[in-house]
Amino acid sequence: MYIIIAGGGKVGNQLARDLITDGHEVTVLEANPTKARNLEDELGAVVLGHDASEGRWMMEAGIARADLVIAVTGHDEDNIIICQMAEPLSQGKARTIARVNNPKNSDTFRLLGIEALVDATDLVMSMIERDVSTDSVVHLMRLQSAGLELIEVTVGHRSSADGATPDDLGLPERGARICVVLRDHKPLLPLATARLQAGDSVILVAQTEDEVELRKQFLKP
Amino acid sequence: MYAIVVGCGRAGADVANRLSAGSHAVVVIDNDRTAFSRLASDFDGTTLVGHAIDVNCLLSAGIEQADLLIATTYGDNSNLTAVQIAKKQFGVDRAIARVKDPIRACLFGDLGVETLSSTTLVGQAFENLFDQTDVSSDLGPKIEG
Known part of the structure; x- marks a missing residue:
């Protein structure tokens, strides 16, 4: 599968690692240049140092042929908009998964048509359990x-x-x-x-x- | 008319001042209290500290009674989310988002979200100026003078 990960924080980093190990093709978009560089040192040339919610960078990342977009930035409004944009930009082909940072916002995600949600609290729990x-x-x-x-x-x-x-x-x-x-x-x-x-x-x-x-x-x- | 303006930066304060001067009921939301200093001294509306996409904050601002919501924060994504909440959850008549990224503005325009792209507007304004002016002969002397 070709998977675009929006957000190269701890969650994005770990996801990218796991997915690459599983043999998937991955691109990570991270807007913070320093974070993006560090990520590139760790993961190789699969990082784009740009804002995933900016249309042109999603296109540059190859959204047109993506199978899956995972939005795991630290801001709920960014994750919402990234998922909403992925749909038209991929002609409806890419599935989306979003991270919910503030559980209070999960109803808003659903209201705006984003059903595949991962509550950060839950995700962190399972990562801790799996890794630690x-x-x-x-x-x-x-x-x-x-x-x-x-x-x-x-x-x-x-x-x-x-x-x-x-x-x-x-x-x-x-x-x-x-x-x-x-x-x-x-x-x-x-x-x-x-x-x-x-x-x-x-x-x-x-x-x-x-x-x-x-x-x-x-x-x- | 009852209007909610989200974001009290230069653009938000300007539109809030205009609405207030036009005798509309206005509530301005910003997460930074100091932003309200941009409002005019005769601004007649109310201010509320809170976040654009926080549904409770929008409820406190009276979104259930609002006729208009204008989202002008510096974050395109906050604006687009706030406007969609206003439309879909609260059925606000008109909700307009300021969106700097032209592609995002276009995509959400196709989805039926009303947007105003400041980038495109400024670009078009400059283009119009260019079209009306012979740059080499007209602008040159003025700059020197």
Whole structure:
């Protein structure tokens, strides 16, 4: 895919790195010249030192052939306008994802037709968990309106989950459900009677407020 | 008429002063309190410290009753966002954004957002001056004199 990232701050930088590693073609637009130069030193010649919300630089960046535009600047009004402009500039081909800096503004994003939103607070949380945390709980997605989360967690050695069935762990009572278990990179059907074992990667849907308790069950010896 | 002017820079203050002098009810919003010093001494409207795209701030400014919103901040994106909120969320009759980037002005014009591109206006004004004047013969002597 060809992906344009608007905003080369910490989030844009990390995204660009990950997407390049995954084999995507990436251009980062960063208006601050010093930041843009530093970014170029790190990432190579994929940085344009210009304002992404200025039409001519979006065209220079190749918006006409972009598959995805990710707006992650620190200003909500910029992210809104960048996403709105991406649509006509790409003849409706590019999908857009926007970062919400101030949760108060998320209704405005939706009002103006931008549906794919990432709340910065959430994003930072998941980045911290993925990159820093040793206990390997990853928020795959927050199903906010329903108060649910899709969580990936690795079963810890001698944790309560090690050797237990979903029933043993009391998951059904709490409305949590295992979607899939990955053992040695192979998916297993999540039978109610199947016993989990240490090292299993479990993807489950759970209520947001149960996360802390689940973390203990799956991770702590 | 009830008008909200967002941004009290030179252009915002000018339009607010004009509206006020024309006996319209005017509320001016700016996130910098000192900007209001640009308003004329006989300015008769109200001032409000706040941010252009903050819906609560627009509500405090009485956007539900407003007939007109003019967004004149230095940020094109703030102006375009404020104007769209005014139109789509509050059904304000007329909402006009000052937009410096001509491409952005054109794109949002196509989307039905009313914009005024100061860059294009100034460019056109200069072009008109040029067309009316024989630069080599007329301007030269005046500069020397």
